[in-house]
Amino acid sequence: xxxxxxxxxxxxxxxxxYFLMRQLQLPIITHFYSWPTLVIIIGIAFLxxxxxxxxxxNLFPGVVLLxxxxxxxxxxxxxxxxxxxxxxxxxxxxxxxVRYTKTKSGFIPGLFLLILSMFALxxxxxxxxxxxxxxxxxVVQQFWPVILxxxxxxxxxxxxx
Numbered sequence: 001x002x003x004x005x006x007x008x009x010x011x012x013x014x015x016x017x018y019f020l021m022r023q024l025q026l027p028i029i030t031h032f033y034s035w036p037t038l039v040i041i042i043g044i045a046f047l048x049x050x051x052x053x054x055x056x057x058n059l060f061p062g063v064v065l066l067x068x069x070x071x072x073x074x075x076x077x078x079x080x081x082x083x084x085x086x087x088x089x090x091x092x093x094x095x096x097x098v099r100y101t102k103t104k105s106g107f108i109p110g111l112f113l114l115i116l117s118m119f120a121l122x123x124x125x126x127x128x129x130x131x132x133x134x135x136x137x138x139v140v141q142q143f144w145p146v147i148l149x150x151x152x153x154x155x156x157x158x159x160x161x
Contacts, residue, residue: 007049007058014041031077040069056102060095067091085137086120089113 018041022033046062049055068091074081096110119126120133140147 006053007045010045010048011042014045032073034073034076036069036073036076038069039065039072043067043069056099059099059102060106063095063098064091067094082121084121085134085141086117088117090117090121093117 015038018032018037021029043062043064043066046058046065050058050062071081071087071091075083090113093110093113093116096106096113099105100107100110119130
């Protein structure tokens with residue numbers, strides 16, 4: 001198998017299995033017939049491709065997509081699943097730390113985001129200076145499509161290599 005085709009092969013295999021399971025309508029996996037499952041499949045395809053070809057630059061997006069897919073699936077299915085902004089830096093910190101195990105880069109940002117997310121998730125009495133982060137996150141949650149459009153325009157029209 002050629003290394004440049006492994007990601008596409010694993011992705012098509014996963015998506016094909018997903019739609020086959022949907023058509024078979026197996027009752028044991030009905031909770032997985034949703035869009036977060038597709039995000040999980042894409043993340044797993046990145047991880048399998050990265051480990052099988054020993055090209056570890058795809059570990060970061062693989063872990064991020066897998067983590068986001070699991071998080072969104074948990075929010076849709078389980079009533080006890082946490083719905084807090086601190087989960088997102090936690091997922092990104094795990095991605096940095098997994099990438100660090102193979103590439104030896106990204107330890108400091110991973111550690112910083114892990115500490116920030118643990119503080120945000122588990123601290124019951126936060127200091128007054130921390131409130132600006134909660135307010136900023138609420139603004140980002142409200143206007144995230146506009147932020148994505150702005151970043152896309154920046155990358156297309158202003159960022160030249």
